[in-house]
Amino acid sequence: MPARGKYVETWRALEKLYADGRARAIGVSNFHVPHLRRLFDETGIVPAVNQVELHPRLQQKALREFHAEHGIVTEAWSPLAQGSLLSDATLTALAAKYGKSPAQLVLRWHLQLGTVAIPKSVTPSRIRENFDVFDFELAEDDLAALAEFDDGTRTGPDPDTFSS
Ligand SMILES: NC(=O)c1ccc[n+]([C@@H]2O[C@H](COP(=O)([O-])OP(=O)(O)OC[C@H]3O[C@@H](n4cnc5c(N)ncnc54)[C@H](OP(=O)(O)O)[C@@H]3O)[C@@H](O)[C@H]2O)c1
Numbered sequence: 001m002p003a004r005g006k007y008v009e010t011w012r013a014l015e016k017l018y019a020d021g022r023a024r025a026i027g028v029s030n031f032h033v034p035h036l037r038r039l040f041d042e043t044g045i046v047p048a049v050n051q052v053e054l055h056p057r058l059q060q061k062a063l064r065e066f067h068a069e070h071g072i073v074t075e076a077w078s079p080l081a082q083g084s085l086l087s088d089a090t091l092t093a094l095a096a097k098y099g100k101s102p103a104q105l106v107l108r109w110h111l112q113l114g115t116v117a118i119p120k121s122v123t124p125s126r127i128r129e130n131f132d133v134f135d136f137e138l139a140e141d142d143l144a145a146l147a148e149f150d151d152g153t154r155t156g157p158d159p160d161t162f163s164s
Pocket of ligand 1: 079083104118122156
């Protein structure tokens with residue numbers, strides 16, 4: 001559910017579906033902390049998940065911490081920054097160190113961060129490649145190097161333009 005319009009009322013409708021057993025979990029998308037606080041204040045169920053734009057260039061640290069505090073799963077949309085990251089020289093070199101592609105490096109970073117990442121690809125070989133990320137682990141110093149990529153770049157619309 002997006003943070004638009006009468007989202008509190010919409011959330012109450014989703015809560016009813018959940019209470020009736022017609023939804024196993026209910027969640028939101030592109031919510032900022034004030035949107036989530038408003039749901040906490042005015043409704044009864046904490047969202048299971050908040051799907052937001054998240055990739056090495058937009059790491060959403062404060063929001064992720066808030067989610068962790070309240071038991072909300074962080075799900076990344078555009079987890080590969082729509083592919084725009086994948087030709088970066090530093091990232092490519094880091095990926096080569098692990099014998100992996102830049103996309104696999106970024107997806108492994110998501111896994112180790114604890115975010116749910118669902119990359120989109122129409123290319124069967126890439127879809128296979130994107131699953132092959134469970135046989136290596138990024139070292140702490142490489143995670144620290146990836147933390148440096150966070151410059152706030154968005155690839156999608158800025159949810160700040162949404163109503164509160
Ligand atoms: N909630 C929201 O507001 C919101 C907004 C935007 C997107 N989303 C969702 O987020 C999901 C993914 O986001 P996204 O499509 O924007 O971006 P993304 O998953 O970050 O990137 C997709 C792009 O990366 C390429 N790619 C995928 N795997 C690759 C690989 N292994 N090597 C090289 N290139 C690779 C794809 O190319 P090919 O397809 O040509 O292989 C495509 O161009 C979608 O399911 C979308 O519905 C949600």
